[in-house]
Amino acid sequence: MQNISKRLFFLVSLFLVLAVLPANIKAAYVISSLDFTVSPTAGNYGRIGSDVKFQMMVIDTLQTYASLSAVSVTATDIYVYSAALPVSGPTVANPFYVYDGTRTWRVTGYSPNPNNSSQNTLRLNAGNLQAGNLLNDYMSLEYAVFTAATGMPVTGGNASVDIAQSAVGIALFDDGNLALHNDAVLNNGIYNCIFNVTEAYKFDLSGANVKGHFNKNFIKAGNDPFTAPRNIWLDSIRPSISIPDAHPNPYNPNTGLFQLFYYLNEKSTINFNIYYNSVTIKTMVLDGTSGYNAPILWDGKSNTGTIQADGDFSYSFLLTDYAGNTTITKAAALKITTVELETTIYSIDTHYSNPAEPQIAAIIVVNYELTNATPANLQNLGFDYPEIAGVNHDYRNYPYVYLDTRLYDSAGNILAKYGTDNNPLVDNDPIYTFIDFPNYGDGLPMSGFNFTTLPGNPCGYPEAPIYSRGDDQKGNDWDSVFANPLTYQGGGKFTGTTSVFLVDDISDPGIYSFSAKSVLVGKSLGVKPDSEIVNEIVTCSDGMGGTINASYRYYQYHAYPSYFYDETVGHISDERGYGLASLQDTASFMVEADETVPSADNIAPVIITSSEYPSQNEIVQPFAITAQNPVRIMLTDAGVGAGPENLSTFILYNPYGTRVSGKVTWSGSNADGSWTIKYEPDSPITMGGLYSFMVIPVDAANNIGEAKTFSFTVADTSIPYVPNNGATVQSSTGSTLALSDSTSTQVNFVVSKISAVILSGGTSLVDWNSSTIVVKDSNGNNVQGSVSHVSGTNILSFTPSVSLADGNYTVNITAISENDYPGAYSYNFYVTTANVTYVNLTGSGETSATCMRITDLVQPSAGILDQGSTAVSPTAITVSNVTAPSLPSSNTVLGSPISFALNSPHQLPLTINQQLANVVVRLHFGTPEINTLTAIGMDETNITVWRWDGNVWTQVVNPGNAITNGTDHYFEFSVTSITANNVFALMYVTPAVPLATFKFSSTKGFNPVKESSKIYYTDSITGVENIKVAIYGLNGALVRKSEYKNSSDTALFTGNDLNPYGAEVKYYYAWDGKNDSGAYVKNGVYVIKMQIEKTSGKENISRVIAVIK
Incomplete structure (x- = not known):
């Protein structure tokens, strides 16, 4: 029943896409297939600089046979059949052309059905494919519907395609010009073109239609316009950033955080870099959303944790949108000073x-x-x-x-x-x-x-x-x-x-x-x-x-x-x-009231019990509180009453302890002496979380009543989400591959783990105990395995307990908030490991000595050619450690360079056709190399990747971040050629940064989920009798008390750090970001007040600290 429904779906789909004529009807010109490739792409999107290669085939049909379906399928062949096929089948002189809208095959004879030898079928495979993209696995066509036709390809016509309404009339060519038009053969009825995506088009297309047109001698194809079965995604708009506020500048790392607020025109990955001269001091990689984003916070420390000294710095952004379009901003000046x-x-x-x-x-x-x-x-x-x-x-x-x-x-x-x-x-x-x-x-x-x-x-x-x-x-x-x-x-x-x-x-x-x-x-x-x-x-x-x-x-x-x-x-x-x-x-x-005004009233106003809206501890829905339905409360006074204007204080705080933008209004006095004051927010309140409002009643005689604070909760209906590239599969050696949320991702290694980054959609945190990952195979069966979450991270992982064989898989992620609102996300991938070869220094398979991974996309291997254009088997490639030739200026080699060679009779150079094979080079480094970098104040972000072609060194651009697998670390990147005398190496440049004296700096902002804060208070605890700490929110509420005399608190005060450049010791108080109930406090700014009682007297210290989760 399942196969029948799938076939019905594809049959209906094909009728929607192809104007297929009934069997035994002469159709004249027919566009049999229209497809395209986009290179390079990112996230299924073509971007600025991408080449879209369109290909259309047109048949002058004599007879058509519709509704052919698969009767036998393997990874390399599909056999299609219809009872309407004639007894006398195709021949070399009179072939059948079989098409499904995206591809066209030329069949010159019947083939017996492998499952029923008496049934004549049309066998389709890479050998008789005429037009369309090569298939890695013909199993994907199992439920497709095909049409067969007799006739011949049409030459000498006019072919064109439209990309939605954004680019119309793009000409296709059948002129044999491979370089200009990607057309390999002159006058074979297959029309091609290379369309380059430029900024001028301003494409912002997601799933747009591609339509083909054809005419010859004023006669149009019977199915013109023809809509290609596959849609296209194109983005030729560069990401842009606006910075409405960046402060303080000059910035003092000892007194606070540098905050940079920014606005993006579209969702982008942000590489934020801070430089001293030309040396990169700090690198942050962020996922930015369209619109205003949370500020970037910098504590003045480098990637290695060194606080920077006074000097002129700069910062810039590298923006990469979902399609891979990039924008590099001009460097902006940032001055660091420790002058206070x-x-x-x-x-x-x-x-x-x-x-x-x-x-x-x-x-x-x-x-x-x-x-x-x-x-x-x-x-x-x-x-x-x-x-x-x-x-x-x-x-x-x-x-x-x-x-x-x-x-x-x-x-x-x-x-x-x-x-x-x-x-x-x-x-x-x-x-x-x-x-x-x-x-x-x-x-x-x-x-x-x-x-x-x-x-x-x-x-x-x-x-x-x-x-x-x-x-x-x-x-x-x-x-x-x-x-x-x-x-x-x-x-x-x-x-x-x-x-x-x-x-x-x-x-x-x-x-x-x-x-x-x-x-x-x-x-x-x-x-x-x-x-x-x-x-x-x-x-x-x-x-x-x-x-x-x-x-x-x-x-x-x-x-x-x-x-x-x-x-x-x-x-x-x-x-x-x-x-x-x-x-x-x-x-x-x-300023007191005029003494001539009677001042006998000394009765303070009071808040009318239960008059507040929302009620104490009430839960309201987002958008419930607006300027038209504000937060409000009623006051009453036995004396002069409200008077001609409101003197009372009314402040509304959001869940982060920040004042909600709005204004205070009031209704004026009622006959009974009561009045209502209101807080009207500038915009409807939608963010979920615990809100509070403080009211200080004041009457016309300036009598001040008892201040009260009320709280209510706005329901957080947001759902957790998986960000772009947040779902990944991982190999046993630590290689990761991001899963696409729109197309099935090819995985050419053995999958050891599937992980998802899950972020809170609002103030409600992710419920990690309820969130889960389920993996299903191509038959819909659950893959056995376990789901885990490492405390302090935003990553949920699925570890299969059985090996994932080659085939198709679906990952279903259910992310649930602590308020029980679920979000569902699905990803597809297929594993193809049968045609993968590893080139190692030692051992076999994928190991810490693997230097190259080769994936043959088409069998037999034909994508790797040597100097004489002879196909090279991956097993003929070898690797060895070598000594690097003269290095680029100021560079030092890290680890051991490698070089690739070929077994006889093959000779370098190698050329790789990426449509037929994928070759990845891998360069390793380990603990000794990390220790080398650490000793000079550097880390893996300072490593660069280089290749020697026999004459000059060239730096590999964007090799990606280093991959870690235990003590093994490596960079890997794709190559399209291997030259003679090749050398690949990792290098670094020792930076010339200003020397900074060591200074004990108390924590200004921290994430309590990942670390505790340090509040330095003394260089010796000798003579300290007691220390009392009280931590308050900005609304004055006490959230935590600690005391040195209490044995349960003593350890909070005894932590200390040593000046690495001298013998100075500083003791600190460590706050874990929790309140007296043991729960994490909300994001916001808090005041820490500390009283140190010594034999010599008392000392008071006050610090401000930000909690940022």
Whole structure:
């Protein structure tokens, strides 16, 4: 019954594809087959640069016989039959042409059915195939339907194909021009062409139709247009990336993570590389989705785990889309600095007066500190003007800070951004152009400005020199930079203090915040634009009771900082500082209500019980909460009530502890004194997970009620998924091959494992206990084996307990989330190991000494030819270790080079027809080679693959990642030729990277599934009596407590690391990313507060850490 249904399916399919005429009807011109090959391809897609080779055969039919089906099938032959076939069969003079839409065979005689010798059949195989692609296994045609016809091929016609509506009228040729048109024989009725895919077509075709057309002497083929049975996938659009945000830059590895947010126009594989000069420091390979992606995070460490020192770095992207189209972006600059700038609001003193013009007056004292600002580190930030050691300092190399101060209301709206000129009634440029102060305090003069400031009364100064003065312009001074300069404390440390006097006409009661942030800059002195030398005549005393006129000349100079645009000179002086900034510090103050307003109400408002929506611990569906159906709660007050505006605080947090973008609205007061406040999200809430919202009720009298936090869950209905190339088969030696999700993948090795990368589709994790892999053979029977998952990975594996014989297999993957939402994924592959040969240094079969794998796609072997174009059996190829000839500049050989030779009588070179044979070269390296790389701070990503052709070395492009099988590691890659005097070798170049001093850096971000964090706190635990640690979420919720005195916690505090360059030891607290209940916390930012109790006193440490799973 199963075979009958399959045959019925193919019969219906063929009638949909071919306009097959009934038996015994003259059909004239018929397009018998239309097919194509695409090379190269990736993921079944043709890409930019691919050649699509179309082939169409046209028959001038005399008689047709429809609905032939298979009566016997082997891997190399298929016998087809129909009761309608005539008794007198085909002959050499009058052959039958048999076709199935993709191929056409020329049959010159009947063959007996191997299963029924009395039945005359038409035997089809590679020997009589006229048009169409060669078949590896004729078993795949077991259920196909065929048509036979008498007649002859049509020559001299006009043939063309259309690719959907994207490329129409592509001409096919029967001119015997193999090079230009892939047409091997002139005028044989088989029409060919080579169509090159270029960017100009902008193809984005998935499963598009290919239609053929044919006419001769204005007579069309009876089945024109003819739709090819196979569809085509073409992509000629390169992937592109947009980077809306990359920060911080400059980046300090000791204070946080470098974050790069990006947007892709299509799903792509991303090779992200960071370089120092031309040396690759860090490589990351990511799977990016179309649209916005999670940020790329870098901790400042190289591939070998070495933290990078100050210097100029760059980064770039190599994008590869599903079809294999690539885009390499230009390198973007990234500056690394360990200079740190910290700003602290030391104190704030406010006074509020309520005269006819109410105002607020405040004095804010701000401290700022610049550390690790050694001359070398400042040079990296642009402070690199020439100086003579021990002789002078250039004033432009002395650092300053620009102080950015702002005022916000209680809702976070900015009220004021304070300007740079604190006294617009005075020109301070004459003071700021004085370069002798500030200085380094070492007695060396400050140089770089060759003018002396001319005082207001210059009498007594010599008249010959040319002097400088301010620009005589008020309101344009940079007081926020130069009024309170940094003081050098020695050892790369600078400090400064500024008192900010704030006066504003604030009268509305509430809580206000003042913020301060400093930015590193340098001083520049510029001549006022379009100004000329000024000649000032001054009347001075002659010392004898009389007067004389003195003439002084000067230029008008203006002092302004680097990095910022200055309107006076009309440009930015330079990039000194590169925007290095401190974190913003804030301080708050309260403006009380007008004393003339009755203030008898001191009753705080309260939250009405059970008035919250969603209810506490309620589960809602995605899209349930919108701006029209917001999160909300009701408040009530026994006093003055809500008043004319909302003063309460309402914040909604997503499952990662981040504030959900939206706004707070309210309904106004009701008659009973209650009111409703709402949080309207900017977009519907769809992401699954646990949400929380915090409400602080405040009434019109500024009475603050008890704050409460509520939580609800948005159901995570997302399903886990297998990413592109996420399903693979593996050999016993570690070779892997990605399975296609659209076509059956050929596997030419013995399968030892089948694995799938399964990723969470949302916040709900993968349920590894429920997810499974089932493998079925061609008969639909389950293959025996076991399913396993290694903790801490995203990989589910199936290990067969029986050997997978040659044949077809189906892999069914069921990925289930912890919320019980399943995703199903299916892949097909077929194993062909009978025609595989291994060329080894020692032993037989596939081993750690295998240097070449040869797969004959067609038997007998005909795809490998020697110098005389004679077919070479794979067993005639040998391999041996050799000494490499002179190497490329700066390269060193890793391991033992190899060379291939041929047994007599064959001679090199070899040429390989990839349509008939596949040849893969394999280069090995082991533990000794890895130790060599590790000793110089490198790893396998620094290995390159080279081949010698007897004259020059050529690097193998994109050999793929190294494959690991136990202690054996190797690269493998396909070849199309083997030259005489060939040598294949692995090499590396020792990088010239900047030396970095060792620094103990606490963990800034980590994946608790893979590792614990390290929070360094002391260099000795001698004298430590107790240590208390409390870890909080950003919403203030306590998630974990640990105490050194508790025996169950002591081990968390006793881990330590040793400085590899000295004897220094640092102890750390290790957090495993779990809460007090033993469950992993959610992704987000957490605050770690640590109190160390020593015999000498107490010390408090606070750190911020990110959890990223």
